[in-house]
Amino acid sequence: MLTYKIGTKVSYAEILSGGILRLEVSEAEVNNISIRFLDRKTGEPTLGKTQPETILRQLTTRKGQAYNRAQVKRDVETILTMGIMEDVTIIPQPVGDSSKVDLVMNLVERPSGGFSAGGGISSGITNGPLSGLIGSFAYSHRNVFGRNKKLNLSLERGQIDSIFRLNFTDPWIDGDNKRTSRTVMVQNSRTPGTLVHGGDHPDHGPITIGRVTAGLEYSRPFRPKWSGTLGLIFQHAGARDDKGNPAIRDFYNSQLTASGHDYDDTLLAKFESIYTDSGDHSSAMFVFSVEQGLPVLPEWLSFNRVTTRLRQGYEIGPARLLLSASGGHVEGNFPPHEAFAIGGTNSVRGYEEGAVGSGRSYAVGSGEVSCRMFGPLEGVVFGDYGSDLGSGPKVPGDPAGARGKPGSGYGYGVGVRVDSPLGPLRLEYAFNDRQARRFHFGVGYRN
DSSP, rough: OOOOOOOOOEEEEEEGGGEEEEEEEEOEEEEEEEEEEOOTOOOOOOSSSSHHHHHHHOOSSOTTSSOOOHHHHHHHHHHHHHHSEEEEEEEEESSSSEEEEEEEEEEOOOEEEEEEEEEEEOSOOSTTTTTTEEEEEEEEEEEETTEEEEEEEEEEEEEEEEEEEEEEESSSOOSSSSEEEEEEEEEEEEEEOOOHOOOOTTOOOOEEEEEEEEEEEEEEEEETTTEEEEEEEEEEEEETTTOOOSSSSSOOBBOSSSSSSEEEEEEEEEEEEEESOOOSTTTTTEEEEEEEEEEEETTSOOOEEEEEEEEEEEEEEEEEEEEEEEEEEEEEOOOGSSSSEOOTTSTTTOTTTTTTEEEEEEEEEEEEEEEEEEEEEEEEEEEEEOTTTTTTGSSOOOOHTTTTTTTTTEEEEEEEEEETTTSEEEEEEEEEEEEEEEEEEESSSSO
């Protein structure tokens, strides 16, 4: 019995001596590509909300090309990554001319948007029984105008924290052939200033940092595993005391703004390049970022900030070794609250948030060995080290020196992690080099 798959054609057949049959088989040509939307519940054809051209521009398969199953499979995966489809299938159907096939794309759309609520943990140090807890409320629309544009509106509120965000993203700008995306962002936030300006004082409450930010960013892939982002961001930021009044110095008499005014204004030009080996957290990753303050007006701040992060994972039998490092440097006139804070759940464990130091420069390294225990539970052993590289006194006002922070330190310990819809829930117990010990709880992977 002789069989062959749809999408191929027998272009030549010959019977050779000895009863051998010689066939020449070639790929069929794609004649037409059509889209059919199916109802999520009944599976029957229905009207779709997504514009057909929004889907078709994602395809690498084109009319007139040879039909290639592997290429079609990649197209299906690409459409699913858009985040607006629940199910995608592409079915080849023969036409009258046996050398051609029609491709019928069956699409099941996801709900376009909706409201959600959740919670998290702040990295700032707060007091009270609900210390660090944050509640959130959000609205998102993942397919605005049926063109895969994304709208996200969120509000987070904690004991001290409050963050309002508005993001509008076009994942692929019309008329662009490089898959360039564009994001417009507006944010109004109030966060604890404890990472740099914390400390107990009987007559003064905590400092908070208020920021109003607006920006525009363009991103595009350079190569299969490389992507880059260019952006322009304006920030209006200043500090407030526990009564909500503007403050330019903290209770250690360290300055809180770079300009000496109630607020600092900064226009930042940003470039970021990211390499990711795969979507798995233990895969290789490298991030390099540069920000430059543009003094368009004389009172606007001018500084340069460079940061980098890298990560590499290794499988060692049933265990996994994850090595990570990060570092950065700031040159120029910048607000003290923008100094690199070292110590805490996502930095050097065993220390409180920002307790190792805060500097113009920093370096943090971490090593973890994790192993699956049973079910969704994973055990981990870790060690961290961080330093301000002697740059703490170079921060305006030397807030780390005023608080007696060591400037460098290490921590080590053990922990457990549980998979959840929010990401891994992390509970860790750590010791530091000053014979102190501390529990850390986090949601999601470390930065």
